[in-house]
Amino acid sequence: MQNAQLKRGLTLGKYAPFHRGHQLVIDTALAEMDELIVIIYDSPEVTPIPLNARAHWIKSLYPAVQLIKAWGGPSEVGYTAEIKQAHEDYIIQELGISGITHFYCSEPYGEHMSQALHAIDRRVDPGRQQVPISGTALRSDPTLWKEFVHPIVYQDLVTYR
Numbered sequence: 001m002q003n004a005q006l007k008r009g010l011t012l013g014k015y016a017p018f019h020r021g022h023q024l025v026i027d028t029a030l031a032e033m034d035e036l037i038v039i040i041y042d043s044p045e046v047t048p049i050p051l052n053a054r055a056h057w058i059k060s061l062y063p064a065v066q067l068i069k070a071w072g073g074p075s076e077v078g079y080t081a082e083i084k085q086a087h088e089d090y091i092i093q094e095l096g097i098s099g100i101t102h103f104y105c106s107e108p109y110g111e112h113m114s115q116a117l118h119a120i121d122r123r124v125d126p127g128r129q130q131v132p133i134s135g136t137a138l139r140s141d142p143t144l145w146k147e148f149v150h151p152i153v154y155q156d157l158v159t160y161r
Contacts, residue, residue, distance in 0.1 A: 016047035
């Protein structure tokens with residue numbers, strides 16, 4: 001009997017802040033994968049909440065994931081060839097990520113990142129039907145969207161506001 005290939009998932013983001021939509025992506029990946037790597041970008045231009053605090057949210061809620069803090073990762077977002085290449089190079093060359101079988105996200109960047117990783121593009125709730133929230137909305141007024149964040153996240157959201 002042959003061993004089945006180890007299924008290794010990857011997801012990434014700023015998690016600024018970490019919300020129920022992000023949790024849906026991680027929960028889905030954990031249910032489908034043998035291993036899950038979560039990369040969290042520093043992103044001081046987007047949020048005043050430090051990377052270590054945001055990483056703590058994820059590790060507290062998901063101790064089984066392999067969490068990588070992406071200090072100094074590319075901060076530009078968008079879909080130009082240069083921006084996509086910068087993110088791909090950072091993940092694959094700078095962080096040395098390889099052996100990924102599935103790339104998880106809910107964003108259009110799943111297409112180019114999964115291709116670069118030679119992984120299956122696994123989109124989770126891209127239309128935000130199951131969890132209708134975004135980081136932008138949460139950053140604008142956390143009190144309006146409190147139901148979409150875990151209490152440990154909400155505590156930091158109001159503390160750093």
